[in-house]
Amino acid sequence: MNFLEKITGSDMTKEMKGFETRAKVLPAEYRAAWEEITSNLWLHSDFTGRNLMPILDSALELLEVASADGQSVEEVLGDDIEGFCAALVGDQGAKTFRDKWRDQLNKNVARKLGGLK
Template identity: 40%
Template structure:
């Protein structure tokens, strides 16, 4: 990857297109699940979104393997796509906005408490 691609995010666009092409080869229910997943998972992104692409690569692989075995997408993701996304992101260490705000609040409180103790 060259510097230009990294700065502009062009490399991520290439990856996204590659994932979309692979998903297009799968049954319709997998394609629908992918579209929903791809919209909802971005709440767990860092500034650039680079932290999510390994997760998306794993999901594409999981979907391909499951479709090849003849499994329905509901057998793969369970009864709730949102629960699947949340669990997947947390297992991989991605944090949503609440997690980031909680950490920031905890740091602020710890600083205030440290100042109070030094008085």
């Protein structure tokens, strides 16, 4: 990845297009699960989302293998896809971008208020 790709995010765009191309050949129930997985995982991204690329790749690979083996989505992911996604990112310690921004705002406010004393 060169500097321009990193700044513009074009490398991630290419990777996401590749994921979508791979997801299009999955059966309908797997495509629906993929859409739900991606929407749930983006909540745990950093500012750019680069931290999710390997996780998304692994989740899609899991769906591809399960589809090829003839397993149902419920057998692979369970009934709670949101819980599955939380487990993928290690939800106990994982912070969403909202949490990170909230922490940063709180630190900035505390620093400003601390400077007023």
